[in-house]
Amino acid sequence: MNPTSGLRARLAEAHRDQRVVDAVHLATWRKVEARADAMAGLRHYAALRDRAAQIRQHTLDHLPQYLEQFVERATALGATVHFAANADAACATVCDIAVSRGLKLAVKSKSMTTEEVHLNDALLAAGVRVVETDLGEFIVQIDRDRPSHIITPIIHKDRRQVARAMARELGCPYTEDPAEMTRIARQHLRDIFRRCDLGITGANFAVAETGTLCLVTNEGNGRMTVTRPRVHVALVGIEKIIPRLIDLPVILKLLARSSTGQPLGAYTTLITGPRREGDVDGPEELHIVLLDNGRSRILSGPFREVLRCVRCGACLNACPVYRNVGGHAYNSVYPGPIGSVLSPLLYGRPAEELPRASSLCGLCYQVCPVKIDIPRLLVQLRTATRARQPRGKRLLMRAWAWAMDRPWLYRLAQRLMRRLLPDDGTGWINRDNHLFRRPLRAWTAQRDLLRPPPQSFRELWKGGLGDER
Template structure:
């Protein structure tokens, strides 16, 4: 098959009808409603607190013992930027080297094209059963649904993905797809599926999954993975996993297809060493993940193992136009999930409430990238701008600043609701007029009078109730600082 040339100039509208159909939210509640609902889910709260606390503590500990970490993060950021500046060059180099090693390279401009390419490979190889490694890119294009729709069976082989596949859910975290579930909930799920008693013990659960999956690995005709990196000057696809399933998916079936966003290309093996040192540390607090799988070409004539066919699908899907867009920095992302673990909002609501493939702070930027700014009208405000995400990002993406820029875009393009825009613009107008501004306090004192008890307000009607339902509000002072200054000035 002739490899598609990277066509960087082709980046038209990327949301086709089929995408909309496949990704139509089953959920009719708005983001604020979903988020509020999540805060009331006791199991979710328990699962999130345990998992994110452990992730954060491990990350902090491993970086504290790694003084060169900061310099490596700077270096990694520079490499990512250098790649973006010559993305076409590195993709062409990658393509040439994957082909030289006997693999095939495809370029997909849209999610639809990516699905069509993979379906075509599967059909030509008369594939019946597919085993999959964990891949957010595959989630992004709703690949499983497309394959199943075409009559193929798909088995997720990462334990977390396997769990959510059994539960008919979608991942709620970039690296820990089933983070929203407690041990007990997973045991119940397995018990229901396998019709037998299952103890809420991770070891028991893992052994059960492993038994089922071993059969699938041996029977599968095709393996699909994502790619953490692709090395341009060697044509190597790199997978970082902790369960070894990535290695089985890429070596046992006849055909291996790797799907990745175009931004995942890196120049050389030397660069890979930099990224590997910070990726697992940021993601799970490990020095290295248990398995680092390097795939270079399909099985060679002298080799006994490995797939007969290897395909690499390079996907744009809204990324390339951001090379010159406001979300450019989001293309640095390594998908480590560290920003989710530290985000106070993610820690309360989990991934599903975000309502799209990528959750958490980086997920808001990715959703804007994939679906356009109007899609993040509410999500852009799902951050207190505390800055914890930027602090842990291994490539130092300034997520809070980019969220503020998205918010600016929402105002500029009049996407933000008009009452909000009117309110903020009126505030801006008032703040430029100190004489009028000084009237605000006396007016507020009149308005608040019926509600004040002991200098505090415990209940306010309508919009203000959003504050007072759970928190007291201090009353506007009997005399503002401005009103007290004249007397204070005389004290000196």
């Protein structure tokens, strides 16, 4: 079976959902423009971007040393640091913390690592109720849906779908007004925030020098989550480390601008250990679970650079493929261009065709605040699956390369093509042509094909152009 055909069908199917495609177009264009405006106003954009890339790459190149420093510092401050080699271990660690302390109601701030390990399911199975508190994630949760964007989880939904889900699941009066829907969610979640006993977050960064976690949020649910419950658990990918406190502003200056065009997220929260003696509020216990789950394997391979990612989502917004299919089509927690690199590296075979679903237009690299050369990595990943491409395609590629290595054969092919391609009398091959239908169908389904003109350039050259003047 053709491995890309499954993906092709999935993407085509996703594109047929006009409502999703419209919603994603609207939202991504808005973000693309907001980002461009924000960067245009940043005096040292290029230099900051260089430096951010350098800081992230340096950290990855020396990760063991910085991880050790982070663990040292965080532990000294009274945090408990755990290590989870994989998703199961991460879930078991968090469930164990909850169950052994009798914690019953968990609030969650938006976090990609917890999505990656499917922590919610594990906690529910362990008898802990988990409530997503980011508005988008909350709606995803009550509607039993999946997030489709790493920053804007319900980018695929329009307001009517949100309104219906809220009325149905919360029993509130039906309203399509985003402000009113937000107010209803606030009321609902305030009650949860009063009663919760476990707070779960990820972290945008972990500072080795000070043992500090950095969380960037807009709604304030992240702050609530690290303020109200008596236990805070942060699930942090091992690649999130940065060396020094002074490296943080370099990346912060780019992060929110890349995501939403804001100069900074509404809340940048620096967490250094659990609540201090005498503090008025805050969690008594802080657990930091460092998650590997395939990252160390990526570190030791040729794709280390992808771990620079700061999850800003700019590449998703910029991507013309993502814009036309939305996030669900990627079948991965990490959609879009960065997902097409990360998913095959994290999940292997089931995601290995994703790198082919790109026109390599390069906008993802253009907007990446840490200069991950996504198009180059996509091409590199394509080489890995070459042996598993359909036989016909492999043969065709080899035959083509063989012919191109022989100019006489190339010229013959050129002439044959002109002779055999049946046009409609106006120099075009359109979809009504049945001859050669199969190999051409993939092209002519979407566009007509120009018939090569009667003389190729090299024939023009030989026929006089070469001797002019």
